[in-house]
Amino acid sequence: xxxxxxxxxxxxxxERLFNLTCTLLYATEGLTKKAILQTxxxxxxxxxxxxxxxxxxxxxxRDKESLRDxxxxxxxxxxxxxxxxxxxxxxxxxxxxxxxxxxxxLTPKQLxxxxxxxxxxxxxxxxxxxxxxxxxxxxxGVVGQSSDIIGISPKIHTFEPxxxxxxxxxxxxxxxxxxYRNPESGEITTRILQPWxxxxxxxxxxVLGFDEFRNEPRNFMLRRIVSPVSQAxxxxxxxxxxxxxxxxxESGIASLTEHAMGQVALLNITPNTEAWFRYELDLxxxxxDNLHRLNYFDVYVLAEQLREYADQIEVLEPKKxxxxxxxxxxxxxxxxx
Amino acid sequence: MSNEQKLDDTDRFNLMLALTxxxxxxxxxxxxxxVSHFKVPEKEIVKAVKMISYTDLMKSNQDxxxxxxxxxxxxxxxxxxxxxxxxxxxVPRLSSRQASAxxxxxxxxxxLPGLVENSExxxxxxxxxxxxxxxxRNTVLIENGKRDSDLVLIREAMSSGVxxxxxxxxxxxxxxxxxxxxxxxxxxxGEVIYLRARCPxxxxxxxxxxxxxxxAKPTNTVISQQALSAELVEEIYTANExxxxxxxxxxxxxxxxxxxxxxxxxxxxxxxxxxxxxxxVGDVRNLGRVIARFGGSARVVSPEIARQSVxxxxxxxxxxxxxxxxxxxx
Numbered sequence: 001x002x003x004x005x006x007x008x009x010x011x012x013x014x015e016r017l018f019n020l021t022c023t024l025l026y027a028t029e030g031l032t033k034k035a036i037l038q039t040x041x042x043x044x045x046x047x048x049x050x051x052x053x054x055x056x057x058x059x060x061x062r063d064k065e066s067l068r069d070x071x072x073x074x075x076x077x078x079x080x081x082x083x084x085x086x087x088x089x090x091x092x093x094x095x096x097x098x099x100x101x102x103x104x105x106l107t108p109k110q111l112x113x114x115x116x117x118x119x120x121x122x123x124x125x126x127x128x129x130x131x132x133x134x135x136x137x138x139x140x141g142v143v144g145q146s147s148d149i150i151g152i153s154p155k156i157h158t159f160e161p162x163x164x165x166x167x168x169x170x171x172x173x174x175x176x177x178x179x180y181r182n183p184e185s186g187e188i189t190t191r192i193l194q195p196w197x198x199x200x201x202x203x204x205x206x207v208l209g210f211d212e213f214r215n216e217p218r219n220f221m222l223r224r225i226v227s228p229v230s231q232a233x234x235x236x237x238x239x240x241x242x243x244x245x246x247x248x249x250e251s252g253i254a255s256l257t258e259h260a261m262g263q264v265a266l267l268n269i270t271p272n273t274e275a276w277f278r279y280e281l282d283l284x285x286x287x288x289d290n291l292h293r294l295n296y297f298d299v300y301v302l303a304e305q306l307r308e309y310a311d312q313i314e315v316l317e318p319k320k321x322x323x324x325x326x327x328x329x330x331x332x333x334x335x336x337x
Numbered sequence: 338m339s340n341e342q343k344l345d346d347t348d349r350f351n352l353m354l355a356l357t358x359x360x361x362x363x364x365x366x367x368x369x370x371x372v373s374h375f376k377v378p379e380k381e382i383v384k385a386v387k388m389i390s391y392t393d394l395m396k397s398n399q400d401x402x403x404x405x406x407x408x409x410x411x412x413x414x415x416x417x418x419x420x421x422x423x424x425x426x427x428v429p430r431l432s433s434r435q436a437s438a439x440x441x442x443x444x445x446x447x448x449l450p451g452l453v454e455n456s457e458x459x460x461x462x463x464x465x466x467x468x469x470x471x472x473x474r475n476t477v478l479i480e481n482g483k484r485d486s487d488l489v490l491i492r493e494a495m496s497s498g499v500x501x502x503x504x505x506x507x508x509x510x511x512x513x514x515x516x517x518x519x520x521x522x523x524x525x526x527g528e529v530i531y532l533r534a535r536c537p538x539x540x541x542x543x544x545x546x547x548x549x550x551x552x553a554k555p556t557n558t559v560i561s562q563q564a565l566s567a568e569l570v571e572e573i574y575t576a577n578e579x580x581x582x583x584x585x586x587x588x589x590x591x592x593x594x595x596x597x598x599x600x601x602x603x604x605x606x607x608x609x610x611x612x613x614x615x616x617x618v619g620d621v622r623n624l625g626r627v628i629a630r631f632g633g634s635a636r637v638v639s640p641e642i643a644r645q646s647v648x649x650x651x652x653x654x655x656x657x658x659x660x661x662x663x664x665x666x667x
Contacts, residue, residue: 014349015388021354022392022425041393070351071432099427100358110461113453117442126438126477132351133435138375139358139428151495151520152452156445156479157527159596160589170476171434181590199478203528223590226610253478277506277549307630310654328632329651335636336648 016042030090160222165229175239179227260297266317275309358428365416441477487553494555519564535564591635625650
């Protein structure tokens, strides 16, 4: 076997992370921070014996974050015989938290489906996460495509700049702040939210979470967020929250669905127009003449959709919806004088 | 279009883990096979394999190394062996965010009727949930599409390689009955699903919105060679030389327009929230409804003819005449 050769790349971050992972995964007793910095390739050459190593320690902290990003958690523990001595804390990676469960296999069709699921994010907010996930799954060695899913090009739309930060905050249980525009008054208020889940409903992205200002679970539409999403702080530390039980999140999700079921618009739609084609399959209840009922979850979103078919749909109820449609047109006319 | 990703440091590390899981003490692969398997450029595979072989744990707790045969690597063959007593040789778990992103992608696939069996998706979601570390949960939820459509029939026709007929309402509001189409690909863009199909009458590939289509039926006519060899460009809208360049300004509530139209240049920020960008439009008369629907969150800055078309659309909708309409107009 040929020996290792000098090559044209430096010892970079990927290699350092790999060395760190390998070391911590099989250091049965764990390693102290000092031992890591002294011995792991990528740190050892910068370590100053007896000197100030704070820069190197920060590098280690950042590397821990990078490992977390790809799903590797470094755990800290103080060995029993060291009592409360922080200096003696050791770092390790539990093999069971690292490895893909051996009994879980994927078929070629399943891998192809997951691949398609990842492709749906292409260029979207979670494309990096999805493609890194797929790279790992390819390590299972499954090859082959399924002819069943050829000819499909799916794309999830996330155009809201806040999506990625909110998703991250949900995963990390971090409290966030953002400015939110009320669709009715146009007033902008700063909201403090413990975000629980991002949800798409009728093509709109919402974040459901606990609104600390209103002291209750609330939904926020991402397109009405008019500032960057920032992490809330307590002194210098990021504020985190305890993730709610699954049932609490599910009940928050269900309550918006119920709310939508309770809201009904009465519309007069001209048959065989574009509006007819668009709404025919969404309509509920019995039809009389051209009068139709439609459930909606947000009156402002519905008003916006209906404006597109102004000459084909007349709004009969509720009055607020009819007013919103007309007010919107008046505003557009004024803005384009 | 190339399927290959551009990698950053974390991606490279992720690739090293995956390659180790696949290769260590296992089969020999060619570099070419790995390029096609991982969908990354050749130089990334070679670099990652070399990096793995540079792993040195001598100073810490282990004695051993990953060994790569460099001569073989030059010839395009890869295999990795290790001499550690214990070494990373397992396929790595997904992070909760990776699992969540894939799970959300699956839910989206399920929302497209007729594409996959629910049971298949549920099985995969179960696998991803096992994968997910305890205590972590999905961050994204996509509602199932409730709109039924002809998608199932179209998919069946595509699998059998035959044309379909359907009724279709075009952009001018005219319905064609029994239109013959050669279905090639389903493109879903968020809520809107398009069928990319070749129209034998026009002899061109076009995009057809599924919500404007009714009564799709498979025929006995096999899809033509011209259709099968047609190039499917990614853009739904192809710009023409006769297009008008229109400048738009949008609030966050109307940022979707930046994605719906492909701006001709990078959008610029007018204020912290308002963005301005230029688009290429075939017929400015169609802009009225697109802009007016936003009720003021989207505005046409120029040219005047496009502003007027938006104003006219809004005034017509209100049942009022545009101020530019002559009083004696009939």
